[in-house]
Amino acid sequence: MLNRYNLQIASLLEKEGQNFDISQILKVIKDKTVATERHLLIEVTRPNLPCDEYPETGHEYKQDRDFYLTKNEVDKIQRLIPKSPLPILENIMVSQENDKTVLVTTDLENVFTMSIKNKDISYPNTDQAYPKEKPIVSFTVNAKRLKEIATQVEKFSDGKEKPVTISIYQDEYNKFIKFETVNNVTEQKMKGLLACLDEKEVGNV
Numbered sequence: 001m002l003n004r005y006n007l008q009i010a011s012l013l014e015k016e017g018q019n020f021d022i023s024q025i026l027k028v029i030k031d032k033t034v035a036t037e038r039h040l041l042i043e044v045t046r047p048n049l050p051c052d053e054y055p056e057t058g059h060e061y062k063q064d065r066d067f068y069l070t071k072n073e074v075d076k077i078q079r080l081i082p083k084s085p086l087p088i089l090e091n092i093m094v095s096q097e098n099d100k101t102v103l104v105t106t107d108l109e110n111v112f113t114m115s116i117k118n119k120d121i122s123y124p125n126t127d128q129a130y131p132k133e134k135p136i137v138s139f140t141v142n143a144k145r146l147k148e149i150a151t152q153v154e155k156f157s158d159g160k161e162k163p164v165t166i167s168i169y170q171d172e173y174n175k176f177i178k179f180e181t182v183n184n185v186t187e188q189k190m191k192g193l194l195a196c197l198d199e200k201e202v203g204n205v
Contacts, residue, residue, distance in 0.1 A: 003047050004078065156188070
């Protein structure tokens, strides 16, 4: 099964060009989906939902190989997910044949399908990109506040890359992220702190 969380990471993909590139493709593996724009890599595990709990559609769940979706294809299949108070209907069934993959949704009255032709893509093993060593430092922050920092920095900083310097500090009570950036046009500086969540706050997330 797939759900909207597996598909929404395709938002960072580029629109497909004449030749397929990994930055234009969402990779669907048996246990997760993967998207990258080369500088950013995101993967989301697939929902742990038994296939026999999905409503009858006339299609049999089957996935014996990876397949790939373009950003345009992701947009189309997202529109086939019915709006329903039943959470199970927010999922997409995968059914593979020899030359194609069929994505299936249903609203209990109707069955919607979308066929994806096999794509010959040379996609690297992204598992190898993750460090095997223990992290130098590990911390947990509030995603909404982290997004607010990124938004403010993006609006403030000049230049294409929107650079921001991030430093990690720890006192006797907490860990902090310090961020700093410069607008070279106006010669203004921006800096701030984000307190990391403590164990009690993490448990309430």
